[in-house]
Amino acid sequence: MSKVWSAQLPVVQFRVARPTDQLDKIITFYRDGLGLRQVAAFEGHDGYDGVMFGLPGVDYHLEFTQHVEGSPCPAPTKDNLLVFYIPDQEARDAIVTRLEKLGFGPPVEPENPYWRRSGITIEDPDGWRVVLMNTSGLSGTY
The missing domain is CATH 3.10.180.10 (2,3-Dihydroxybiphenyl 1,2-Dioxygenase, domain 1)
Structure with a gap:
């Protein structure tokens, strides 16, 4: 294959x-x-x-x-996203809790309202956004 x-x-x-x-x-x-x-x-x-x-x-x-001489990484727009589709809402919420305990968070408001439906958006240390999207109850993952 x-x-x-x-x-x-x-x-x-x-x-x-x-x-x-x-x-x-x-x-x-x-x-x-x-x-x-x-x-x-x-x-x-x-x-x-x-x-x-x-x-x-x-x-x-x-x-x-x-x-070694620096790697400038200007913060992207609020709509540059890395999206992870997670079928288990409890698993998704555990990830959010783990990130918050490590000092990352709280979640931020997404630019695109679509991600509010079942997603939680968190910024990484450079300001890039990660969406943890719960897929239970959604049709498809797009």
Whole structure:
């Protein structure tokens, strides 16, 4: 069975990467708070340190890098989102509680009212927004 997305885009792995000046806080937020699995990390690679978090199958990664001379990362718009669809509302709420205990929060008001329906929006240390969307009672996950 092929894991290639399509004939027009023969991708077998996908990574979203962005810089940060707060790598330690980012690790705490995404690994310890959200609960993503850290699949790799590196230090001193041409002046960069970084960490990668994998989603199931590790075919999908989030990568955060920090340069020794600084990695400016201006806060994005309020509608730049990373959305996680979570079918279990109690599990979603436990993640929110865990993030708050780690000092992240409280939840923020989403720019788009769609995310208010069953979602909780939290900003990461750099101001990027993460939506924890409960899918119970929703038709589809889009």
